[in-house]
Amino acid sequence: METSLQAPVIPSPAVKDTVSIRKRIRRSFRQIRMESVFKQTLAIAGLLLVILVLGILLTLITQSIPSIRLLGLKFIWGSTWNPVKDVYGAFPFLLGTLLTSFLALVICIPFSVAIAIFLGEYYPTGWFADVLKNAVELIAAVPSVIYGFWGLAVLVPMVRALEARFGVDQPLGVGIFSASLILSVMIIPYAASLGRQMIRMVPEHLKEAAYGLGATRWEVIRHVVLPGTKSGLFAGILLSLGRALGETMAVTMVIGNSSILPKNLFAPGNTMASVIANEFTEADKTVYLSALIELGLALFLVTVIINIIGKKIIDRFTNE
């Protein structure tokens, strides 16, 4: 945006008073100076954000160097985590994170897609849709610690009863399955709202053409709407996945916090985020702390990559 580079006020012949002319000139120059100072301030604010992100990345890398140097690749594949004996294998946490996130995603996808189709295609407006839309926003608004508390008080006993019925030995209730259930509720809104926007963007004439050929409502959705919004829905699911991977509090409260490799879906476990939340303030050794930060670095990189891919897909989609 080209902005006005104001010329200093040229004294008109009508103005006789030289003092006032000088004053006006000085004022104009001050304004011009202010203008460039202001522009620099804006640029500095922008630069600050870039520095912030670089600083975060750098801090994570430098702080996890001791663990990277000492543990190397063993860190990823080692399946025992015993800080007392200085054994740091993060595989149980990687597995825990992947299991909870993907299980949550599998549970949430049908619901998210249904909400997206409902609000995008069947009922885009009306009080009926408003109720559902507000409910979805409410799901996103409830703080994660409240989900965790509710999960601990209500969901965990239910899962425990379920486990007892299915004959799982040691029905605890807390574990990967409970964490996935809570997560699946929490991540519904992200895929649903994005999917809804994408479905709304499908051109009306395409749908009308399909109706004109005698297609039923379902056939239009199946063969026109969904193929057109495939990449948008995929991006929404990616964003949901990013949320699920980084979610900390609710998972920490219901997953059981066990550093042993989980044997089945009902076993207690730990995710990368939950182990950081639990052990960060207890880490008294440099390697221990550094190992936890390395987990944070891994979490950071994975969520950033997932989010950027998701954003790129959305950008391409909306620009078409």
Next chain:
Amino acid sequence: MRTDNIQYRIGKSKGFKILTFVLAFACMIPLAAILFFIIKAGITRINFHFLVNIPRPVGEKGGGIANALLGSVIIIALASFIAIPIGILAGVYLSENKKGRLAYWCRLSVDILQGIPSIVIGIIAYFWLVKPLGGFSAFSGSVALAIMMLPVIVRSTEETLKMLPPSLKEAAFALGMPFHRVIFKVIIPVGISGILSGVMLSIARITGETAPLLFTAFGNPYLSADVTAPMQSLPLLIFNYATSPYNDWHDLAWGASLILLIWVLFLNVFTKLISARWKVQL
């Protein structure tokens, strides 16, 4: 398309419509269950006594959450104080510079910031502030929350200002206004509703955040207004008391949950009213 029996096709279409309805509204069941349970468990706890007292030790009945309420307000106010000016300035920068290398990297940074897990921001604040300053402090918690607020404010400011008609700015320039006055006297006042909804949204988002406060504000069982010392906040109190083995503390946490829920919902409704009043698209 296949040429099946028409009745079958219509039936299939109706079947899927019903399935979509059922699945879409099924997500309201857990939401209703959570709201109902929190209200049921929390409502009996809340009274004036609950709001103005600090928690009692284990074994004693009663006690309140005054320290957490005060702490939350202070931490959030300080975070807003840090994040709002930087966020709005960066948003203005992005809307004024649509192209350019710095603008590109800045936009990318905002996208990255939005996706960072909150626990990682807690780690960062720990290394940037808690360790150098030599102890947990409310201030470090505020900085962590401010980092979480930034992307929301920058995005909403940029999106709002981008939608303003360019003729507004051109008219102001034509009158000879210098750039900074055009921004402060024309652009920001016109877009204030969108910026304000972004700010409210970001506050609503950080009000319930616990993870960044675990290693920064840390929590404090006593009433404290000192930002250089550990401070309690509502979500921290809920987390600590909910995971404790004592029933009295669970009761306290239920009351605190209801207060937090009401607070967050109020902020969300307020944001909605602002955006509905000025017809902002967020």
